[in-house]
Amino acid sequence: MSSSIDEIQDQVIEEFQLFDQWIEKYEYIIELGKNLPGLDDQYMRDENLVPGCQSRVWLHAELKGGKAVYAADSDAIITKGIIALLIRVLSEQPPEKVHEAELYFIDRIGLKDHLSSTRSNGLVSMINKMRTVARDLSKIA
Amino acid sequence: MSGKVTSFRKFDVEKIRNDFPVLHREVNGNPLVYLDNGASSQKPKQVIDRMTRYYEHEHANIHRGVHHLSQRATDSYEQVREATCNYLNAASSREILFTRGTTESINLVACSWGRHFLKEGDEIIISTMEHHSNIVPWQMTCEERGAKLKVIPISKAGELDMEAFQNLLNERTRLVSLVHVSNALGTINPVKEIINLAHQCNALVLLDGAQALPHMKVDMRALDVDFYAFSAHKMLGPTGLGILYGRESLLDSMPPYQGGGEMIERVTFEKTTYNELPFKFEAGTPNIADTIAFGSALEYYDEFDQDELIAHEQDLLAYAGQRLSQVDGIEFVGMARDKAGVISFNLKDIHPFDVGTILDQMGIAVRTGHHCTQPLMDFYGIVGTVRASFAFYNNQTDVDALVDGVEKASAILL
Numbered sequence: 001m002s003s004s005i006d007e008i009q010d011q012v013i014e015e016f017q018l019f020d021q022w023i024e025k026y027e028y029i030i031e032l033g034k035n036l037p038g039l040d041d042q043y044m045r046d047e048n049l050v051p052g053c054q055s056r057v058w059l060h061a062e063l064k065g066g067k068a069v070y071a072a073d074s075d076a077i078i079t080k081g082i083i084a085l086l087i088r089v090l091s092e093q094p095p096e097k098v099h100e101a102e103l104y105f106i107d108r109i110g111l112k113d114h115l116s117s118t119r120s121n122g123l124v125s126m127i128n129k130m131r132t133v134a135r136d137l138s139k140i141a
Numbered sequence: 142m143s144g145k146v147t148s149f150r151k152f153d154v155e156k157i158r159n160d161f162p163v164l165h166r167e168v169n170g171n172p173l174v175y176l177d178n179g180a181s182s183q184k185p186k187q188v189i190d191r192m193t194r195y196y197e198h199e200h201a202n203i204h205r206g207v208h209h210l211s212q213r214a215t216d217s218y219e220q221v222r223e224a225t226c227n228y229l230n231a232a233s234s235r236e237i238l239f240t241r242g243t244t245e246s247i248n249l250v251a252c253s254w255g256r257h258f259l260k261e262g263d264e265i266i267i268s269t270m271e272h273h274s275n276i277v278p279w280q281m282t283c284e285e286r287g288a289k290l291k292v293i294p295i296s297k298a299g300e301l302d303m304e305a306f307q308n309l310l311n312e313r314t315r316l317v318s319l320v321h322v323s324n325a326l327g328t329i330n331p332v333k334e335i336i337n338l339a340h341q342c343n344a345l346v347l348l349d350g351a352q353a354l355p356h357m358k359v360d361m362r363a364l365d366v367d368f369y370a371f372s373a374h375k376m377l378g379p380t381g382l383g384i385l386y387g388r389e390s391l392l393d394s395m396p397p398y399q400g401g402g403e404m405i406e407r408v409t410f411e412k413t414t415y416n417e418l419p420f421k422f423e424a425g426t427p428n429i430a431d432t433i434a435f436g437s438a439l440e441y442y443d444e445f446d447q448d449e450l451i452a453h454e455q456d457l458l459a460y461a462g463q464r465l466s467q468v469d470g471i472e473f474v475g476m477a478r479d480k481a482g483v484i485s486f487n488l489k490d491i492h493p494f495d496v497g498t499i500l501d502q503m504g505i506a507v508r509t510g511h512h513c514t515q516p517l518m519d520f521y522g523i524v525g526t527v528r529a530s531f532a533f534y535n536n537q538t539d540v541d542a543l544v545d546g547v548e549k550a551s552a553i554l555l
């Protein structure tokens with residue numbers, strides 16, 4: 001069986017405990033951002049754009065084998081690194097689980113600031129959109 | 142020159158920093174390095190104390206009560222109008238209107254003057270480097286009145302194309318509305334020359350001075366400008382207060398902007414007559430406390446020889462420019478010969494948001510993004526910049542911290 005959302009969150013928290021310095025943490029996030037495949041050109045369309053005024057985020061979701069599968073991209077690399085974490089936690093899970101998931105890992109790895117709405121980096125809107133898409137997908141599934 | 146006291150306070154940046162309580166706090170475990178003065182300046186304790194004293198001992202509504210407090214508050218409030226008039230060397234305090242900020246000051250002119258005087262086919266000139274506050278109000282008014290908005294192009298260095306400006310000026314030009322100092326680039330525009338050229342065509346000139354007054358004194362009569370708009374919060378004063386200077390004859394000819402209390406002379410259901418200047422344009426209970434505290438901001442500036450403040454800022458700017466130019470991947474945006482207070486840059490094609498995030502971790506406050514100048518960013522073909530903006534209370538340590546931060550950002554992001 002694949003890991004549940006909370007099991008993955010706990011793994012992420014454990015990994016981040018290895019970093020004592022903020023700079024190591026950000027280097028890791030940037031690395032994640034660079035390694036995230038990003039989005040196919042065909043999905044980099046305005047209707048996939050999540051509103052956010054500083055960095056822009058594109059999100060594509062589909063249902064595959066009863067699971068919600070997400071792909072996303074951003075024009076800012078730190079945002080993209082955080083997206084990589086969100087995808088790792090939420091993608092390929094049953095949509096109803098995504099919809100009701102409580103995301104506690106962001107706070108625990110010290111990135112809560114990035115999710116304050118004033119950051120306007122699109123991440124809050126992205127999570128909201130991941131949830132609403134999951135709810136819609138769970139109706140089909 | 143006026144016969145004012147000429148013994149200035151000695152310019153000592155470390156002593157000055159002691160007047161600004163917030164400069165002694167930490168952010169993310171580091172001493173705050175505040176380089177977002179273009180967005181809003183910090184406040185000296187003289188201004189903060191004045192506001193507290195007002196609320197603790199002096200508050201009442203103004204222009205209406207016969208009682209002691211009301212009269213005292215009215216006096217304090219009107220004294221600041223007088224002080225602002227002197228600070229700007231305007232001809233009369235009737236030319237000083239209090240608003241909510243630069244944005245409202247420009248909207249006041251666009252609504253009152255624009256709706257009343259603009260006709261179909263008339264033209265208004267702005268420039269590529271305007272803040273949205275000096276674009277959108279004119280788009281709205283032009284659309285309503287059938288007038289046209291013309292845009293002065295700029296060079297890559299971020300300077301107005303003066304030849305193109307002269308070609309745009311014609312007998313249909315009614316107003317030239319320009320930023321005095323660009324918030325995104327720091328460019329100081331040749332406003333005296335622009336005013337002379339516009340006046341030769343019988344066009345009026347409005348200057349958006351939001352970023353000018355924090356860095357220089359501006360003399361309304363010497364400039365011979367028609368309207369001048371700025372915000373208190375960018376020049377040591379409280380938020381929520383702006384000023385609109387307007388030539389008296391012009392303001393007199395303009396209809397009120399908002400209706401309500403204070404702005405009337407006599408109200409009946411048949412007809413209302415309006416109060417005289419400046420009250421005609423100040424409907425409702427104004428921002429009393431902030432206005433009174435703004436008076437202390439002006440007094441604070443006047444403690445110093447302005448030339449020393451300017452020289453210090455120019456030194457910082459030169460030092461920052463020289464040190465930052467050594468950083469791997471740095472690309473400056475805006476290299477005008479005449480600049481004030483601002484260094485805008487990118488690290489190659491790294492998103493400015495990423496650079497700002499790294500700097501924030503180190504306690505360094507800069508602005509990232511389009512700075513409310515999207516057409517300008519489009520002109521440069523970028524999404525935004527990282528902007529460090531200086532005030533006279535910044536020091537070399539701030540610049541060193543910035544350079545250190547940008548070097549780190551460059552090392553991990555590039």
Ligand SMILES: Cc1ncc(COP(=O)(O)O)c(C=O)c1O
Nearest residue numbers: 242243244272274324349351372
């Ligand atoms: C050049 C310029 N114009 C207008 C404004 C708007 O000022 P306010 O938001 O105080 O109305 C600003 C401030 O961001 C500015 O920098």
